[in-house]
Amino acid sequence: MTDLKRYPDAAGLVSAVAEAFVARLAEVQAEGRVPSVALTGGTIADEIYRAVAALDSSAVDWTQVDFWWGDERYVAADSSDRNDRGVGRDLLDVVGVDALRVHAMPAADESHADVHAAADAYGEAVRSSGGGAFDLVLLGLGPDGHVASLFPDHPQLDVDDAIALGVTDSPKPPPERITLTFAALNRTRAVWFLVSGDGKADAVARALADVGSVHDTPARGITAPDRTWWLDEAAASKL
């Protein structure tokens, strides 16, 4: 099922996603489970994290949520370039999560030999956590149609026997990244695309078209059955 939700502007999109995020976590906890979420970086995602922190989220036990990442920039742990930096500061530290449930991707100043070894270690962490099925995967979308750090015409698009992979030539800086694969991202109960602005309108239209290739528009490789596109009117303007 593909669900399209459209909002007049980015502010409307941000507050709707923030409320839905809190509701989804509370719903999974009400089923007696610990929700497992894969977070994304990106401008609109960071705004959403701040909006979640500003909400009354007392319906959620934040110590009982597992946080993973769909991708990360392979830079030093304290670099402001990291995807986990903003969400850590603006949401996780504010609501009081359990540090043992925050599964950040490795940083470049840790002990791994290189980005590929670091990606393997993260894949192993996902696997050993119980198989890596998420309740919710959040994804930004690049103007080129990338999701996570799965970029057009890159070899990672064709790998389905790994959970996480290293990227050494990302067209979006910084060049070194770790990304979950389509196989891992698609093992989720739900995926939410968070997309704002007219710079993304072409990519949204290509991702949702009846025809096209995953190599041109990697978002097409997200085939998890329950997909929601959260769009502002600018991002939806070419649909």
Ligand SMILES: O=C(O)[C@H](O)[C@@H](O)[C@H](O)[C@H](O)COP(=O)(O)O
């Ligand atoms: O590491 C990253 O850069 C992100 O994880 C990337 O996949 C991002 O989500 C999109 O590029 C959208 O980013 P913006 O919302 O900032 O355009």
